[in-house]
Amino acid sequence: MSIQHVATQAGVSIATVSRVFNSPQIVARDTRDRVRACAEALGYSPNATARTLRTRRSRTLGVVLPTLLNPVFAECLEGIAARAHQSGYAIVPLFSHYQRTHEADAIGQLLAHTVDGVILTVANAARSASLARLQDHALPYVLAYNRHPHQPCVSVDGEAACAEVVAWLADLGHRRIAMVSGTLNASDRARQRYRGFQRAADSRPRIRRELIEVPFMQAALPALTDRLVRPDRPSALVCSNDLLAVRCLRAAALAGLRVPQDLSVVGFDGITLGEDLSPQLSTVVQPNRAIGQTCVDWLLAALRERVAPSASDSHSLAYGIRAGESCARPPAPAPAPGPAPAIRSQRGPDRLGLTDQPCVPIHWR
Amino acid sequence: MSIQHVATQAGVSIATVSRVFNSPQIVARDTRDRVRACAEALGYSPNATARTLRTRRSRTLGVVLPTLLNPVFAECLEGIAARAHQSGYAIVPLFSHYQRTHEADAIGQLLAHTVDGVILTVANAARSASLARLQDHALPYVLAYNRHPHQPCVSVDGEAACAEVVAWLADLGHRRIAMVSGTLNASDRARQRYRGFQRAADSRPRIRRELIEVPFMQAALPALTDRLVRPDRPSALVCSNDLLAVRCLRAAALAGLRVPQDLSVVGFDGITLGEDLSPQLSTVVQPNRAIGQTCVDWLLAALRERVAPSASDSHSLAYGIRAGESCARPPAPAPAPGPAPAIRSQRGPDRLGLTDQPCVPIHWR
DNA sequence: CTGTTAGCGCTTTCAG
C-alpha cells in the first residue's frame, strides 16, 4: 500500500497525494477530498521510513537512561513518551546501566538510526565522550538530571535540596547525620547531593557528619545494618535516592531501630511508592515526569528553530520536600531547650512503630 | 557520510562497500580490509533508514505496554530492551495506559514505522481490535502477560498461582479471605487471577470469600481502610498486584492493624522493592525480565524462520512464591487444633509491628 | 570477486 496506489486510484500523480498529506491547503478542495477518500478506503498511511530517507528527519528521538529498575527513570521515560507521542514523535530508548561503554554504544546506535535529537542522562556531564560525539555529529541533545554550566540540562538543584534537608534535620536536633550514597564516582548527581550535604553540615559547628558509601545495592543491607547496630550510629540518614532510603528503613528494622523514634531517614527522588510506606518516606520530591516532558518540549522547539539547545537556557525545576513520617527529633535531643530527654533503653528486636509524637513536617514547596 | 564516500575513498563501487558490511566473506581479503579501513577512518556506519527502505526490514521491534509506573512493566521492558539490543534490534515503546483507544493508536504508529514485529500486552486478548489489525497486516507479534489459547503468549499461570496462595492461607487457618483487585473489566489478567481465587476458595467449604474491587488507585486507600476497620473484616488479603498490596499494607497501618498478626497480605508480581519492606511482602513472583526476554527471542526466531509465532508454542513460565513476612496465622484461629486463641482487644491506632511469632513460610519454587 | 543498475516510498524543485 504505497502512495502510488492511492495516486492511480484517485487519478492524480503521486506528487499530489504527497501534497495532500503534507500541505493540504495548496491542493484544490475537491482533488484533496477525493485523494483523502481513496487513502482512507485503501487504508493508506505514509511510510515513515521513506519519508525519513527523503527529508532527513525521522520524527524520532533517542533516549539514553541508566535503567528502568529505578522508578525515577521509569517515571521520566513515561513523561518523555507521553509528550513525544503527543507531538507525533516516536522514541528509541536505550539503557546504559551506569556504564560508560554502554553509554557510548547507545550513542552509536542512535547515530545510525538518524534520530532527530537525543535526551540522555550521563555519568559525568563534565567530560563525556558521548556528548562530544553528539556535538561532532551536530545532533541536538538535552541532558536530564545532569547539571553542568556548559551543557543544556533539565534538572533539580540537588545540592540545595540536600542542604535544606540537613538544615531541617539539624533544627530538629540531630547532631550525627550520615549521608548514604551509591558510589560517588559513578554519578555526578550523587556527588552534587553529597556536596550539599557537606556544605550544610559544615556550616553548623555542632554537626558530626559521615558518609556511608554503598558500592553495590546488593551489599547495602548488611553494611547498613552493621553500621546501625553500633552505639555511635547516626541519628539521621540522608539518602541519595529513595531506593536506598527504603533499604535503610529495612536495615533499621533489622537493627531493631524504630523509625522515626530511634532513627530519622530522608530519601531523594519522591518515588510514588514511598507515600504508601509506613512510616511514609520523608523525601525530596523531583518532578520526574515534568523533567521528561520539559526535555522533549525543549528539544522539539530547538529542532523547529534549527538551533541546538543552549546551556544558558537550562531548566532548574522546583523540587518539593515531602514531610512524610520517617523523620522526627532524635532520641537524645541536645540539652539546650525543651523537655529533658528520656533515654530509651529497652528496645525489642524486630519492632517497628510509627511515631507517637506527631511528625514535624519539614517543608513543602 | 554515505556509502558513496567510502566507495570513492577506497576506489571501489558502492556495491562492494555494501557487501563488506553485509556479506564480508564474499569480498576479497584485501579489498575488504581496505574498505573497512576507509569506513573506519571516515567514521562511516550504514544508514539504517535507507537499509530499511530497501530491505523492508527495520531491525526494530514495537512494544506496547500499559504503563511504566508499574515496576512490573518497567522490569519487563528492561528485559526486552536488553535482549533486543544484544540481537541488534532497536525498540519503539508506546504506552496504552489500559485504554483501548491508545492501544489502537499505538498499533497504527507501529504499522507506519514498519517495525518487524510487536510485543504487546492488551486489555483483553480474547477480542482485541489491535491483534486483528496486526494479523491483517501480517505483522508478527507476541503477547506478554496475556494468556489465551488462540494467541501466542508469554506469561505465568496467574490462576494457578492465586489458587495456590488461597490454599496456603486456608491451611494457615484463614476463613475470611478477600481478593483486592483493580477493575476486573479492564484486564483479562485480573480476571484470571480472580478466577483462581474463586476456584480455590470455593473448593474449601469453610472459606468465606469476598471481592474488593478498587476502580482507581487514588480511591483505594480510603476504601480499603474503611473495609478494614469493620468488625467483619477479612483476615487475609490476596492482592492482584504488588502496588495494590503495598497500599493494603498502608491501609492496615491506618486502620490500626498489625501485619501479619492481625491481617495477612499477599501480593502478586514480585516487585523488587517488596523485599525491602517491613514486613517483607509475601507475593507471587513473576519473572518479569525473563518474560520480556522470551518475547524477544521468540519473535526474532519467528522472524528468522519467516513464520508468525504460533499460539501452540506459547510459553508458560514458572512463578515463585516469596514467603515474605506479611502472612501468618489469623488472629482467631479455627477452634480445631492448636492453642486457644487470645483475642487481641487493645490495639493502639497508628501502630505497626513485625510479627513476634516467626512467620510461617508459604512456599518457594 | 566486482561493477552496473534498478528501484524501496517518499518529498521537492521546476515547469506548465
Add this chain to the structure above:
DNA sequence: CTGAAAGCGCTAACAG
C-alpha cells in the same frame, strides 16, 4: 493548482 522527474542511501539481481 498539478505533473514530471530527480534523488535520499542502500541492497540485490545480473553481468562480466
